[in-house]
Amino acid sequence: MADATTLARHLVAWSNAAHNGAAHRRADVVRTILALADAGLAIADLVAMGPLAGEMAAVRGESNGDTQKELDLRAHDIVIDRLAGAPVAVVGSEEADAPVLLDPAGTLAVAIDPLDGSSNIETNVSVGTIFSILGVEDADDPAAALLQPGHRQLAAGFLVYGPQTALVLTLGSGTEIFFLDKRPVAPVVSVQAGNGWAAPPPPTPKAEFVRMTGPVAVAAETKEFAINASNQRHWAPSIRTYVDDCLAGSDGPRAKNYNMRWIASLVADAFRILRRGGVYLYPTDERPGYRSGRLRLVYEANPIALIIEQAGGAATDGQTRILDLTPGHLHERTALVFGSRAEVERVANHHAAPPLLADRAPLFGQRGLLRA
Numbered sequence: 579m580a581d582a583t584t585l586a587r588h589l590v591a592w593s594n595a596a597h598n599g600a601a602h603r604r605a606d607v608v609r610t611i612l613a614l615a616d617a618g619l620a621i622a623d624l625v626a627m628g629p630l631a632g633e634m635a636a637v638r639g640e641s642n643g644d645t646q647k648e649l650d651l652r653a654h655d656i657v658i659d660r661l662a663g664a665p666v667a668v669v670g671s672e673e674a675d676a677p678v679l680l681d682p683a684g685t686l687a688v689a690i691d692p693l694d695g696s697s698n699i700e701t702n703v704s705v706g707t708i709f710s711i712l713g714v715e716d717a718d719d720p721a722a723a724l725l726q727p728g729h730r731q732l733a734a735g736f737l738v739y740g741p742q743t744a745l746v747l748t749l750g751s752g753t754e755i756f757f758l759d760k761r762p763v764a765p766v767v768s769v770q771a772g773n774g775w776a777a778p779p780p781p782t783p784k785a786e787f788v789r790m791t792g793p794v795a796v797a798a799e800t801k802e803f804a805i806n807a808s809n810q811r812h813w814a815p816s817i818r819t820y821v822d823d824c825l826a827g828s829d830g831p832r833a834k835n836y837n838m839r840w841i842a843s844l845v846a847d848a849f850r851i852l853r854r855g856g857v858y859l860y861p862t863d864e865r866p867g868y869r870s871g872r873l874r875l876v877y878e879a880n881p882i883a884l885i886i887e888q889a890g891g892a893a894t895d896g897q898t899r900i901l902d903l904t905p906g907h908l909h910e911r912t913a914l915v916f917g918s919r920a921e922v923e924r925v926a927n928h929h930a931a932p933p934l935l936a937d938r939a940p941l942f943g944q945r946g947l948l949r950a
């Protein structure tokens with residue numbers, strides 16, 4: 579296990595090693611990440627309170643075609659509040675139709691999903707915050723910075739509020755995980771002279787992110803896939819065939835048994851894939867509103883793609899590398915396939931040359947009619 583280092587201390591050394599950019603911009607990225615980590619602490623506390631914090635799952639409206647819940651809006655407000663003290667010119671948030679302008683002298687743009695996995699709020703399942711940090715190139719039009727292709731991100735990360743609160747981060751040279759350390763710091767007890775014993779002061783509560791492990795690596799191969807299978811009838815043939823092959827297990831062309839997981843929180847599914855491999859698929863499908871996919875390119879797919887690539891995995895829209903896509907607008911949707919490199923490549927190959935259905939007929943399976 580690597581030495582436990584605090585986020586602030588690690589970031590300074592890491593950013594100096596990771597970036598070729600100007601020193602002042604590196605310092606701005608570090609300050610912005612620390613502000614986002616601070617927002618994460620506040621959101622984690624809110625999430626941990628559950629119903630004690632109020633009606634967090636209550637529907638408050640709709641934004642860009644998705645339902646907004648109370649916790650979505652509270653998380654957005656916390657993020658804007660913390661970023662107001664950072665060198666950030668503009669924030670593109672899932673919860674605001676238009677970019678939010680902050681410091682006109684700010685050098686950075688932040689794209690953010692303040693609360694990912696909203697459908698899970700009332701079910702006590704992990705939710706999170708996903709963010710992307712980009713450089714502002716034109717001070718007269720800071721919002722344009724949000725529409726750069728993902729390979730131009732200066733940093734990306736996500737927080738997951740689960741049994742452990744964790745921050746996953748990349749500055750473009752490897753991916754690291756930091757865990758929230760809330761262990762109280764024991765006070766230094768001083769023995770009172772003269773009047774006898776005095777009760778020691780209570781331990782000071784601490785809340786800081788610490789790095790407990792070295793860089794993360796996504797396993798190249800996997801036996802686990804994640805997809806919302808209830809949409810199967812709407813999928814394209816290439817996705818159906820890919821999933822059918824996994825389901826056929828050791829009797830099918832993959833010749834191994836697969837496990838399936840679907841948490842319906844991108845952050846939680848991504849965290850699992852970082853820890854033990856796997857592949858996540860949210861393809862386009864035939865339903866109205868899903869023909870370009872469900873997830874958002876700028877503040878969901880791009881940051882996750884950079885994190886996964888920097889951990890040795892891959893991320894595409896089923897064919898094209900996510901980080902090479904140029905967003906047309908802030909809330910653009912995309913299909914998203916990411917995780918273990920071999921599986922992501924296999925999905926892309928299925929797309930380019932769908933396997934012949936005849937190859938998948940039960941007659942030709944290992945336990946088909948022609949085999950004992």
Ligand SMILES: O=P(O)(O)OC[C@H]1O[C@](O)(COP(=O)(O)O)[C@@H](O)[C@@H]1O
Binds near residue numbers: 644672694842872
């Ligand atoms: O409910 P579905 O269709 O399975 O979609 C689940 C996906 O949608 C999301 O909840 C979208 O994110 P938001 O909750 O931020 O809108 C992802 O976290 C998750 O992977």
Ligand SMILES: [Mg+2]
Binds near residue numbers: 695878
């Ligand atoms: Mg989301």
Ligand SMILES: [Mg+2]
Binds near residue numbers: 692695
């Ligand atoms: Mg969200």
